[in-house]
Amino acid sequence: MPPKPSTLLLMLLGDFVLDRDVCVFSGSAIDVLGRLGVSSHATRSTLARMVNRGLLRRQRHGRKMYFGLTDRAAAILHDGRSRIWETGAVNDDWDGTWTLLCFSLPESWQRQRHDLRSQLAWSGFGPLQGGLWIAPGVVPAQAIVTGLGLSAHARVFHARADELTDVGAMVRDAYDLDELAGRYQAFLARWEGASPFGDPLAARLSLVAEWLGAIRRDPRLPVSHLPPDWPAVRAQRVFRDLEAASLQPARDLAASVLDLEPDEVRR
Structure with a gap:
């Protein structure tokens, strides 16, 4: 296009x-x-x-x-x-660091869930499973949830995958x-x-x-x-x-x- x-x-x-x-x-x-x-x-x-x-x-x-x-x-x-x-x-x-964001929203919050997922995808996150999203590197994810007023419903972590984790498979699952x-x-x-x-x-x-x-x-x-x-x-x-x-x-x-x-x- x-x-x-x-x-x-x-x-x-x-x-x-x-x-x-x-x-x-x-x-x-x-x-x-x-x-x-x-x-x-x-x-x-x-x-x-x-x-x-x-x-x-x-x-x-x-x-x-x-x-x-x-x-x-x-x-x-x-x-x-x-x-x-x-x-x-x-x-x-890449230095091996991932940003992880997990969230749990009330079932009735369809609009908030849509807005959060849209902003996460725009910021490089992919859904790994359920309410767990990942992105390579250090991403300012807290600013996303704070801006949407969802700080009480989400947690942000920075981590590295264990050596037994198949990172390639994880990437294929999330993206x-x-x-x-x-x-x-x-x-x-x-x-x-x-x-x-x-x-x-x-x-x-x-x-x-x-x-x-x-x-x-x-x-x-x-x-x-x-x-x-x-x-x-x-x-x-x-x-x-x-x-x-x-x-x-x-x-x-x-x-x-x-x-x-x-x-x-x-x-």
């Missing part, structure tokens, strides 16, 4: 607006997303929705409308940058490895080989957006306990090679396409 226009806009802003204290002209955003097949109407609607969601601010210069990042959007983009470049998709330096692998296989099918875009700016934005989509909900399971030839390894190598190759051509094109003005709030 291609990235949403809002995701593509965030990729554009993350590359050329974040930490530069500038705003981008709406016409520039329409031009760039048009290179990705997004209509001008869809881009204008997306800009308006992102303002309403507190992600963008409007700033007028003469008769032109520019858009700048809010603190919330900047935090999201910094998190994505960290996820791509610092965390990565391949966990090849849908076929679904995880499928994300990276789809990325490779699209990007390994010739780029699907001739335009370097369109190619870069789509590349980064699709890669972030592939890794955002990856629990970063220890690669030593995953099937041989785990596709995330090759996919990450392909992404980083393409990203490095696309950087300067995309910057050169952006310099001639993007109309930027100083951000009056951040100056």
Whole structure:
């Protein structure tokens, strides 16, 4: 599934607006997303929705409308940058630590149970059995249960598996490895080989957006306990090679396409 226009806009802003204290002209955003097949109407609607969601601010210069990042959007983009470049998709330096969270909720608390499971899955946890969920490494799980008001119903531990425990089997029980692998296989099918875009700016934005989509909900399971030839390894190598190759051509094109003005709030 291609990235949403809002995701593509965030990729554009993350590359050329974040930490530069500038705003981008709406016409520039329409031009760039048009290179990705997004209509001008869809881009204008997306800009308006992102303002309403507190992600963008409007700033007028003469008769032109520019858009700048809010603190919330900047935090999201910094998190994505960290996820791509610092965390990565391949966990090849795992120290053997697991975070365990066990919970017991009243049967009638269906909504609370759904919210907790959703946030655990988003944070890299997988259900091992009953109310016991696990995640590799040290994960701030207490913040999840506290934020949901469930501290009295959950316990968090950090532990290491006994040497007799089959960690590979435990991983297969707790996570849908076929679904995880499928994300990276789809990325490779699209990007390994010739780029699907001739335009370097369109190619870069789509590349980064699709890669972030592939890794955002990856629990970063220890690669030593995953099937041989785990596709995330090759996919990450392909992404980083393409990203490095696309950087300067995309910057050169952006310099001639993007109309930027100083951000009056951040100056």
